[in-house]
Amino acid sequence: TPVVGVLALQGGVAEHARVIEALGARVTLLRRAAEVSGPDGPRVDALVLPGGESGVIDRLSRRLGLADPLRETIRAGVPTLGTCAGLIMLADRIEDPAPGQHSLGVLDVAVRRNAFGAQIASHEAEFRLDFDASRSGDASAPSLRGALIRAPEIVAVGPEARPLARSGNAIVGAQARRLPITGVAFHPEVSGDPTLHRMLLDQIEARGSVTGRSASRWRRT
Numbered sequence: 001t002p003v004v005g006v007l008a009l010q011g012g013v014a015e016h017a018r019v020i021e022a023l024g025a026r027v028t029l030l031r032r033a034a035e036v037s038g039p040d041g042p043r044v045d046a047l048v049l050p051g052g053e054s055g056v057i058d059r060l061s062r063r064l065g066l067a068d069p070l071r072e073t074i075r076a077g078v079p080t081l082g083t084c085a086g087l088i089m090l091a092d093r094i095e096d097p098a099p100g101q102h103s104l105g106v107l108d109v110a111v112r113r114n115a116f117g118a119q120i121a122s123h124e125a126e127f128r129l130d131f132d133a134s135r136s137g138d139a140s141a142p143s144l145r146g147a148l149i150r151a152p153e154i155v156a157v158g159p160e161a162r163p164l165a166r167s168g169n170a171i172v173g174a175q176a177r178r179l180p181i182t183g184v185a186f187h188p189e190v191s192g193d194p195t196l197h198r199m200l201l202d203q204i205e206a207r208g209s210v211t212g213r214s215a216s217r218w219r220r221t
């Protein structure tokens with residue numbers, strides 16, 4: 001059984017755990033650096049960075065020494081999904097960071113926080129998958145369902161990433177071109193849409209079959 005590490009410093013952790021477990025994978029909550037990686041490399045088969053308050057998650061992750069292991073683990077090719085604040089954590093650039101806010105800088109996009117209005121403007125919606133993304137087979141559904149809760153917008157996609165999902169003219173999801181890194185502005189886990197979590201498990205499998213490492217690790221866990 002693959003083990004998916006969910007960053008559990010703050011925010012919507014339980015909803016992700018529920019979707020992942022319903023798909024048959026195991027969840028481990030990440031609060032310490034040693035839970036992310038060790039001398040022998042990554043300790044999880046995939047990573048989820050949940051929504052919440054990105055300024056808080058960033059500050060805690062740096063204070064607790066998680067930011068560097070997370071960045072290294074993601075750069076080592078461990079499949080990663082970030083939702084909302086998790087997308088902000090992944091982004092290379094934050095247009096309007098909270099004072100002192102950093103990000104992991106692993107996804108070549110720029111985000112603007114709270115682009116869809118205040119908490120009271122939160123709503124569920126259907127998001128169109130980008131044509132290229134749906135053709136590439138990374139996500140198999142024609143659209144995704146999710147909740148926009150003080151969500152960021154992806155205001156620029158650089159050459160190392162490509163758009164994944166749109167809402168009207170706004171880009172609300174992107175994927176790295178070379179690594180299995182996916183960030184979405186909305187919360188599929190709140191709507192119970194398992195498409196992206198299923199994709200994450202598929203990415204583990206693809207990686208395992210290429211390297212043999214993840215696959216043999218799951219059998220032992």
Ligand code: GLN
Pocket residue numbers: 050051052053054055083084085086088113114149150151152
């Ligand atoms: N507005 C939050 C932030 O800037 C994100 C909200 C969310 O994750 N639902 O971090």
